[in-house]
Amino acid sequence: MCSLGNRLFARLVAIVASTVLVVGLTAIGVWDGSRALAEEPHLPPGFSLQELPSGQSPGNLTDFAYLPDGSVLSTGKTGTVAWVSTDGRSRTLRSLAVESQQDMGLVGLAVAADYESSRHIYLARSVPVGGGAYDLTLSRWEVTGADEPEGLTGETELLRLPGEANVHGITGIVSDDDGTIWVSVGDVASYTETDRLALRAQKPHALQGKILHLTADGQGAASNPFYDPESPGSARSKIFASGFRSPFRLSLDPRTGLPVLGEVGWNRWEEINVVQPGRDYGWPCWEGNERTPGYRDLPECEDAPNTAPLVTFRHGKGVDNANSVTGGVVYTGSAYPEQYRGAYFFGDYTHKKLWTLRYDHRGRLTQEPQSPPLGTHVGRPVKFATAANGDIVFADIESGKLKRLVYAAGNQAPVARIGVDTDPETRTVTFDGSGSFDFDGDGLSYTWDFGDGSSAEGERVEHTYGEEAEQFTATLTVTDPAGAQGSAEVTVVPGNHTPVLRAQQRDDHTYAVGEPVSVSVLATDDEDGMVDVRWQATVVHCPEQETCHAHPTETGEGMRFSVPFTDHPDSHMELTATATDSAGVSATHTYEALPREHRLRLSSNVPAAVEITSEGDDDTSAGTGGTAMVTAGATVGITAQRIAADGVSVFSHWDDGEPERARTITMPDEDATVSAVYATPVEQRYDAEPELRQVLGPPTGPVVIDGGMYYREHARGRLYWSARTGTHEVHGPIAEKYVELGGHERFGPPTTDQTVTPDGRGRFNHFLGTPYSRTASVYWTPETGAHAIWGEIRKRWAAMDWERGRLGYPTTDERRAPDGVGRYNHFTKGGSVYWTPRTGAHAVHGPIRTRWAELGWERSYLGYPVTSEYSVTGGRRSDFQGGSLVWRAADGSVVDRVATS
Known part of the structure; x- marks a missing residue:
């Protein structure tokens, strides 16, 4: 499934939990209170989530780390490095050039263990190299500023990999107390197909698909299992463990120092792994504890090892399923109840879940993840860390907030959230507090301070502002029955008109992969005239019915915007234009581009497992007659099993001549059928025996499957196979007689090739019979011709020693x-x-x-x-x-x- 860079949430609503800049809800869309209530976090009694600023915008936050003084550094996908003080002030330290498509961008951050003296931090990003290409880099930077961070300087590059795919890059960085750094690197391979690049995860000469342990200058750590002191900079020297697809976020176990990580799966399984030195964790040949469809039949995977995960989660929508796991941290504090002390906290990005589990010092599971999860609707976690007191803190990319899991016995304070809708003609603003919630589930009372000396009570209220000012700060305070309170502020401009967007777009909203999706808008405002437009393209991935998440991709500015349609499976695109006037009020227009799908049919000439192996196509083993809906132009991975269901037919080629069983196809702009061609036993024998080809002559038709029997017509006979009889031929006059009397439908397949009788004068074939007839034989001599004998008469003749006995050869078929x-x-x-x-x-x-x-x-x-x-x-x-x-x-x-x- 998806990992970090894909995971960005784009479609925001005008709802706030702290002071924001000028917002008018008419610009975003009316807040649906019922939806807000359905999305409120659910946690055990005593737990609540405290929202903290990250310095990054919603949908942009990718990573964060604490500095020694308790302030925070954070990274944004689009390249921003921000600092947030302990009192909530923030500043951008630097904006780095990045390529921010899919998983790429500025995605990883760690603070050096010796930061107080060195001022060093580590960043992972995708660096543009021209023409839309990029490299994946890990670099060390120095933070400038005396008392507070002011900027970044002095980049020292430690690692560079080619950006050969836009997913599964450098996924995590951890600075160890000894000054070394741990780095997780994905396979940098396609998620839409069986990509042989993924096999690098198994190779000791490649860094892709590995956990690396490096010195502060990027060399291999001497304690690594394959370290070569003669070549400390080699790939082997840097590798700690191998066989990973997308090891998304790692931390170090506080007892053993071993990496603990979440492994984002492809079609079926998510994993948590306690990583042992030198072990191979199986990808791409294994996913979880199963061999991976699409890869398992590659020769490189025939004997591939697999280290069993600590725990696996099956993809799906159930309470115990996960679809995009985010590795977490061990709780080392004492504020949480006893049962959580020493537990490993981790999450699921797609389904917004929070779990814990326990394992021992040998990496063995001692406590399963709880069911149901510890928390649901907690946001989309993309990084876990611990606060100074041990509290679990995670980055929620959806809100752009840091969320701190706090515990206090007794009543929890409620959380206030505000939605607004402005009518500038009457200067009336509608305030909606229905998105507020209480962690204890208590009912709330709502008090509004409109910022102009007026106030009101109620969950949803209206207020008309006078002409004395253009801008006001309104405050909502929510109170639970125990008197605990929470508040939020929003700034409104009641007299300002919302910009108007007029769009030009094509009526047909369906697109093939790579086809340009182009939209143009004209943005005007009553006060400002023409208004600039900013664009955001978002891929909306819906791997399951009613379960979607967003992946913001390209951005742009101007009246016109065009992006290629996504190759992400099970997805559509949204191109959102935002026009913001001088007062900060925004309007948006979203164009939805849908995939132009056609039916792909998978078949085979004999029953066999023929599978679609692209991401999102879990359990799509088609066999003969299986189908899937696929976007035109999509690259589709398909695989045929080496041996068909009959146990003997062997894969030969695809119907277009491609000889590889695991391959990709590009979906045409129409329905299509792809068939795997298997060499049946009759073809295998025919191809292997030149003498047999001389006897039977060339084939005159295809292999026919009749129940569990295969046969093929040739110029001078037939070749048959069944599981009971094996492969045998029948030819010449005997074949003619056999067919004349009903062939296999009457007598079953031959159990012998045509055989010379012991006296050398005749020839014969024996036949198996059917459920409705006895075994049979056809005997031939030059004098008698070919005649059939079967059933009880044949049995009596056999008892009298066949043609060698007193009767000789048959001169008639059995007659009535x-x-x-x-x-x-x-x-x-x-x-x-x-x-x-x-x-x-x-x-x-x-x-x-x-x-x-x-x-x-x-x-x-x-x-x-x-x-x-x-x-x-x-x-x-x-x-x-x-x-x-x-x-x-x-x-x-x-x-x-x-x-x-």
Whole structure:
């Protein structure tokens, strides 16, 4: 799923918890109080969230760290480094050039352990190198200023990687007490497809997908498991552990000093890991404790190791699911209740959750994450740290605030929030306090001070301002039944008109990946005339129904704005124009660009697992006939299993000729079908045996699947496979007879190739039979041609030693007797086998058969044989339904011995 840089929240509402600049709600949109109540934080009794300034705007805050005096440094995605004093004053220390698309921008910060003497900090950012390209860098900077930070100078670059993907870059920095630094680096590979770049996470020569342990000057720490003293600057010397996709935020365990981190997953699993030296944590071959679809079949993943995570979370919307985990910190304070002391606190960015768990000094889980989570609707955490007393503090990118988790037994103070709507024609402002809430769930009373000497009570009130001033500061105080209070301020300009935006845009709101999304607006204001416009493009990712989060991307200024449509799966784009007049009142217009989707069908010529392996497509194993809706122009990862569901058909190629099982395709601007082609056992044998190809000739049609059986027509025969019989051919006159009599539908597949009989005169194939017929054979000689024999007659013939016995080869197929009751086969040595349901199958041959024929066969008074011929004193005998015939050896005569009654 998504990690830091993707995670920025853009669609803000005019609601405040502290003093803000001039805001008119008509510029933003009316606040929905019911939504506010639904989003209020839920925490255990005694806990509350204290909101603190970060120096960054909502949607821009990416990281923060405490200085020794308790003040705060923070970073903004767009490149700003800010300082906030302990009394709430803030200033921007520097604005750095960054490329801020997707995960990129200014995203990481750490304060050196020796800051008081060195004034050093570390920053991770994406540095533009021209033409929209960028590199990922880790640098050391010096903070200027005597008593308070004033700026940044003296950049020393410690690490530089090519920006080969706009996600999963440098995701965390921690300064250790010994002066070394720990750095987490993602795979810098695509999230939309199976990207072989991700395999670098397994390679000892690459820094991508690793946890690094570095000296203050960027060399490998000597304690690293692969450290080479002859080459301390090599990749191997810097690597502490490998196999990570997006190790988003790490901290150090206060007992062992080992890194503890959150690993953001792709399609199915989020992880928390206590990282052991030298271990491989599996990505991309493994995700959680499962092999990763799309990667698992690559040869590099065949024997890839995996270190089991401390804990995993399945993607989803349930109370115990997570979709974008943010690694946290261990609570080291004493203010929280006993059960939280020493617990590891962490969060989920997408679903706004807060959890704890426990593990022992060997990195073994001792307490599962609680269910339900410790906190819900807490904001979107992107970094955890601890205050001086140990309190857990996290950066909420959504609000741009730092949120401190505090505990006090007894009643908690409520939180006031304000929404406003201004009518400049009447100078009437509507104030809405319904977004306020109480951590104890108590009811609130609302007191408004409008800033002009007037006041009012109520959750939602109106107030008309006079003409004496242009600007007022209004205050809301909310009080719970125990008397605890919270307040917020907002500045309003009641007489100022909101700028008006007139947009020009195309009617068709659907786009292919990379297609320009272009909008133009004209912004005018009654007081100021033409007003400048600022643009923000936002990717809105909705991996699940009704679960969306925003990823601000490009910005711009001017009347016209154009950006390429996103390649992010399950997403649409919003282009928001904001016009702000001289009084600070803003108006916005948002254009929604939707993906132009088409149906992608995945199929295979035999049943097999054919999967879409792009982010957001969890459990999209299509098999034959599976489908997914895909944006035109999107790069889609697809994978076919090496062995089909039958256990024997082997992947050969895709229907467009591509030989790799794991591949990507670009979705055309229309419905499409992609089929995996498997070499069935009949094709495998045919291709492997030149002699067989000579016998059968070229194929005349495709492989046909009939139930669990495969066959293919060739110029001179057929080739069959089933799980019970294996692969066998049938050709020539025997094949012609087999097909003439019904082929596999009647007799099943062959159980032998065409085989020479022991006497060398004939040829035969045996056949399996079906649930509705017995096993069968077709025998051929030059004199007799090909004839079929099956069922009980075949069984009797087999008992008499096949063609080697007294009957010889069949000269007829099995036939129905004239009376319609029985069936028979005749044979070359003057014999026959007759069968009826009542008598069974019996052989008649020699002089007895001749006499029986003279009498009219089974139509005579004798009827059908009830025994095969057997020896008696002085000759041989056959018994029939109506009597017996005896052959006397003395004179060769055949007599009717006894007529049965």
